[in-house]
Amino acid sequence: MxxxxxxxxxxxxxxxxxxxxxxxxxxxxxxxxxxxxxxxxxxxxxxxxxxxxxxxxxGRPHIEPLHSNPMKSVRLPYSDVSFPSYNGKSKLDGWFIPAGGATKTVIFSHGYGGNREEEWVPLYKLARELHAQHYNVLMFDYGYVNPSNHRLMTGGIQESQELLGAIEYVKQTNGGSIYVWGFSMGAGTALQAALQQNGDISGMILDSTFLLNAxxxxxxxxxxxxxxxxxxxxxxxxxxxxxxxxxLRQVPYTQVTTTSYSMPIFLIHGTEDNKAPHNLVEAMFKQQHNTSSKIWILPGAKHELLYRAEPKTYVSRTMNFLNGIESSTAAAVQPNLGIPSSL
Known part of the structure; x- marks a missing residue:
């Protein structure tokens, strides 16, 4: 080829x-x-x-069912109560523990993933201490706890309306001084409610304050x-x-943390809190101008385990805080009988 x-x-x-x-x-x-x-x-x-x-x-935390009640746990008589949230969007259930005609009431505001019992705090023991100090106690569940409400956790947005509903319920049925004792997100919810109330809250104890921000x-x-x-x-x-x-952008985080609240606030937090850093409440405390407000930072204490860290001191400090406000209020409203101050 x-x-x-x-x-x-x-x-x-x-x-x-x-x-x-x-x-x-x-x-x-x-x-x-x-x-x-x-x-x-x-x-x-x-x-x-x-x-x-x-x-x-x-939005859907796992929550254990109620295991007991005030009578079974700490021998306190109580009544089942129900009331609407302040905005009428949800119905709340709870227990009212009367203290023999007392006109001062503490409302517990439980944390995320808990209910009105919140046994790890533990609320029953605190209710017994309050009863001994002649305070009525209202323990209730936020709306997302009850499946029949078909409601999800909202980071305090709807929960604050429910706490305001609890406050309104006490106002209408018992009156007198009303205190809010909040734990974790329940403490953050209390602060959100305090932004919206009209002088109805006489004081707040905030344990392990948690606010849902970034x-x-x-x-x-x-x-x-x-x-x-x-x-x-x-x-x-x-x-x-x-x-x-x-x-979550609806949570008024900046307003909550920079407001000087009119009522006395007792902020309690642990240095080993791995859910909400203690510097949050320290910064908040610096904004407070009410001279009766207090802060207690427990070295080594963890989130919502402050009572367990120092039970006797925890009880004495919180009761002294409440009783101190009551004493100041009573002194402020004493009628002037015309007695010379020199006497």
Missing amino acids: STTSLKTVTGALQPTIDHVITQPFLRKKKFITTTLLALLLIGTSILLIFHAYIAWTL DTLYLNMNQIVHVPKYPSLQLVRLFFPVLNGVS
Whole structure:
């Protein structure tokens, strides 16, 4: 075969050879690209589902049923009570423990994931101490505790309306001085309610104050699973209103933490609180101008375990705080009998 003929044949075969070589390469490249895209899609889906699950569970905490009552636990007679939230959007159930005609009442504001019992605090023992000091006690469940309410946790937005409903209930049925004793998110809820009340709260004790903002949300997320702040925090805040019907941006965090409240406040917190840093309440205390307000930071104490850390001191300090306010109030309303001050 001549050289010219060989070149002709080779030239004719070249496209076929190139096709045979290129086709497997293109198939392999397409397979790799498709696989990478599929993995990216699966990874993104898992990421989104994971953060949606976190947002979903935040609004639906697991809550144990009631195990006892004031009579069984601490031999205190009580009555079952029901009342609406201040805005009428939910109905609340609770126990009212009377103290022999007393006109001063303490309302317990329980924390996230708890109910009116909140045994780890423990509320029954505190109710018994208050009863001994001649205070009525109202223990109630926030609306998200009762499944029949079909309501989710809102970070204090609706809960503050429910606490205001509890205050209104005491005003209408008993009157007198009303104190709020809040724990964790229940303490944060009390502060939100205090922004909206009209002088109805005589004082507040706030134990392990928790406010749901970006920093505390990420702090608690990171204890469950280590995730980067970005984009995890943004994704949870994105999904929360979609799945729970309320935006965390509605929580008035800045207003709550910078307000000087008219009533005396006793802030109690532990240095080892891994859910709400103690510097939050220390900064809040600096904003307070009521001279009867107090702060107590317990070294080494953990979130909502302050009573268990120092039970005797805890009881004596909280009771002295309440009784001090009562004494000041009573002195302020004493009628002027015209007796010379020199006597």
